Amino acid sequence: MRWRRRRPPTPAPSPEAQDALAEAREARETSEQGLQEVCERWPEVREVTSSLRAHRERNGFRAMFERALLKEGEA
Numbered sequence: 001m002r003w004r005r006r007r008p009p010t011p012a013p014s015p016e017a018q019d020a021l022a023e024a025r026e027a028r029e030t031s032e033q034g035l036q037e038v039c040e041r042w043p044e045v046r047e048v049t050s051s052l053r054a055h056r057e058r059n060g061f062r063a064m065f066e067r068a069l070l071k072e073g074e075a
Contacts, residue, residue, distance in 0.1 A: 013021065056062060
Protein backbone atom coordinates (compact mmCIF):
# COMPACT_ATOMS: atom_id res chain seq x y z
CA MET A 1 0.00 0.00 0.00
CA ARG A 2 1.34 3.40 -0.98
CA TRP A 3 1.00 6.43 1.15
CA ARG A 4 0.21 9.64 -0.59
CA ARG A 5 2.54 12.45 0.14
CA ARG A 6 1.13 15.80 0.93
CA ARG A 7 2.24 18.52 -1.37
CA PRO A 8 3.86 21.48 0.24
CA PRO A 9 1.65 24.57 0.14
CA THR A 10 2.39 26.86 -2.76
CA PRO A 11 3.77 30.20 -1.65
CA ALA A 12 1.75 33.30 -2.42
CA PRO A 13 3.03 35.14 -5.50
CA SER A 14 4.98 38.32 -4.94
CA PRO A 15 3.27 41.67 -5.57
CA GLU A 16 5.28 42.04 -8.80
CA ALA A 17 4.10 38.63 -9.99
CA GLN A 18 0.50 39.50 -9.08
CA ASP A 19 0.78 42.71 -11.10
CA ALA A 20 2.22 40.79 -14.06
CA LEU A 21 -0.58 38.23 -13.85
CA ALA A 22 -3.23 40.94 -13.74
CA GLU A 23 -1.65 42.64 -16.75
CA ALA A 24 -1.52 39.34 -18.64
CA ARG A 25 -5.17 38.62 -17.87
CA GLU A 26 -6.19 42.08 -19.06
CA ALA A 27 -4.19 41.64 -22.27
CA ARG A 28 -5.80 38.26 -22.89
CA GLU A 29 -9.30 39.64 -22.32
CA THR A 30 -8.58 42.53 -24.68
CA SER A 31 -7.30 40.22 -27.40
CA GLU A 32 -10.25 37.85 -26.97
CA GLN A 33 -12.64 40.78 -27.30
CA GLY A 34 -10.85 41.91 -30.47
CA LEU A 35 -11.05 38.39 -31.87
CA GLN A 36 -14.78 38.28 -31.14
CA GLU A 37 -15.29 41.57 -32.97
CA VAL A 38 -13.37 40.28 -35.99
CA CYS A 39 -15.35 37.03 -36.01
CA GLU A 40 -18.61 38.98 -35.92
CA ARG A 41 -17.56 40.91 -39.04
CA TRP A 42 -16.63 37.79 -41.02
CA PRO A 43 -20.02 37.49 -42.84
CA GLU A 44 -19.65 41.10 -43.98
CA VAL A 45 -16.15 40.38 -45.29
CA ARG A 46 -17.38 37.32 -47.21
CA GLU A 47 -20.19 39.34 -48.75
CA VAL A 48 -17.82 42.09 -49.92
CA THR A 49 -15.28 39.64 -51.34
CA SER A 50 -17.89 37.66 -53.24
CA SER A 51 -19.32 40.91 -54.60
CA LEU A 52 -15.88 42.03 -55.75
CA ARG A 53 -15.21 38.62 -57.30
CA ALA A 54 -18.47 38.79 -59.27
CA HIS A 55 -17.70 42.35 -60.35
CA ARG A 56 -14.22 41.36 -61.52
CA GLU A 57 -15.60 38.43 -63.53
CA ARG A 58 -18.27 40.60 -65.18
CA ASN A 59 -15.78 43.26 -66.22
CA GLY A 60 -13.04 40.94 -67.41
CA PHE A 61 -10.41 42.52 -65.14
CA ARG A 62 -8.45 39.30 -64.99
CA ALA A 63 -8.00 39.07 -68.77
CA MET A 64 -7.14 42.76 -68.93
CA PHE A 65 -4.44 42.37 -66.25
CA GLU A 66 -3.05 39.26 -67.92
CA ARG A 67 -2.74 41.09 -71.24
CA ALA A 68 -1.09 44.06 -69.55
CA LEU A 69 1.39 41.87 -67.68
CA LEU A 70 2.23 39.86 -70.79
CA LYS A 71 2.90 43.02 -72.79
CA GLU A 72 5.00 44.45 -69.96
CA GLY A 73 7.05 41.25 -69.74
CA GLU A 74 7.78 41.38 -73.48
CA ALA A 75 9.03 44.95 -73.42
